[in-house]
Amino acid sequence: MLDYIVGFNRIILLTKEEKMGFDLYGMNPYNPNKAIKPKLDWDKTTTEEQRKKYFEEEDKYQKEVVGDYFRNNVWWWRPLASYVIKFTGCVEEEDAQMWSENGGHEVDDQTAKQIHNQLMVLIESGHTKKFEDDYEKERLKAEKHNDKVEKELEKFCKSVEKKLGKTNVAPNDFPKADKDKWDDIWNKREWTASYPFSVENVKEFAEFCKFSGGFTIC
Numbered sequence: 001m002l003d004y005i006v007g008f009n010r011i012i013l014l015t016k017e018e019k020m021g022f023d024l025y026g027m028n029p030y031n032p033n034k035a036i037k038p039k040l041d042w043d044k045t046t047t048e049e050q051r052k053k054y055f056e057e058e059d060k061y062q063k064e065v066v067g068d069y070f071r072n073n074v075w076w077w078r079p080l081a082s083y084v085i086k087f088t089g090c091v092e093e094e095d096a097q098m099w100s101e102n103g104g105h106e107v108d109d110q111t112a113k114q115i116h117n118q119l120m121v122l123i124e125s126g127h128t129k130k131f132e133d134d135y136e137k138e139r140l141k142a143e144k145h146n147d148k149v150e151k152e153l154e155k156f157c158k159s160v161e162k163k164l165g166k167t168n169v170a171p172n173d174f175p176k177a178d179k180d181k182w183d184d185i186w187n188k189r190e191w192t193a194s195y196p197f198s199v200e201n202v203k204e205f206a207e208f209c210k211f212s213g214g215f216t217i218c
Contacts, residue, residue: 031064084119146193
């Protein structure tokens with residue numbers, strides 16, 4: 001099951017991945033009650049109280065206008081995007097790569113509604129739940145594998161430190177042969193362990209699509 005995210009799952013430093021996220025903005029979100037979106041001038045100095053009030057109002061607005069905004073960090077987004085692309089049939093092949101980038105790719109309203117409809121069919125048929133069960137089973141196996149790799153790394157680092165007569169030596173400061181060995185062990189990690197998938201996340205995304213009026217991937 002984990003091969004479904006091949007193409008999204010590139011080997012990127014964790015520090016970079018952790019900073020990345022995907023923010024999706026509805027282009028014409030359904031807002032029948034004419035709820036007013038809060039604003040805050042970030043160019044001006046604001047107090048903690050003003051910021052707190054703004055985020056509270058923003059959270060209230062987004063709960064009412066569900067098509068306004070959807071966010072996943074990179075870990076959650078890539079399996080979700082891959083599932084949408086592979087199983088809904090709503091994303092053109094030439095557009096698929098744009099779903100793994102956050103450069104403002106636009107998905108029109110018609111396509112967004114089609115994605116919602118197809119995802120609901122998949123959810124209601126039990127397909128999404130089975131996918132989650134199978135996927136998470138494999139992901140947890142990968143986690144256990146990575147735990148073993150971590151222990152191997154720890155053991156190797158201690159042996160290098162003992163040889164050098166030092167403690168707390170960063171791998172980049174190892175002698176070249178030892179650094180190469182450390183890299184070999186590190187590369188045994190299965191990165192898919194870090195990418196979770198859930199039916200609930202698919203449901204939230206489907207609802208966003210339905211009421212977004214089309215959206216941008218930023």
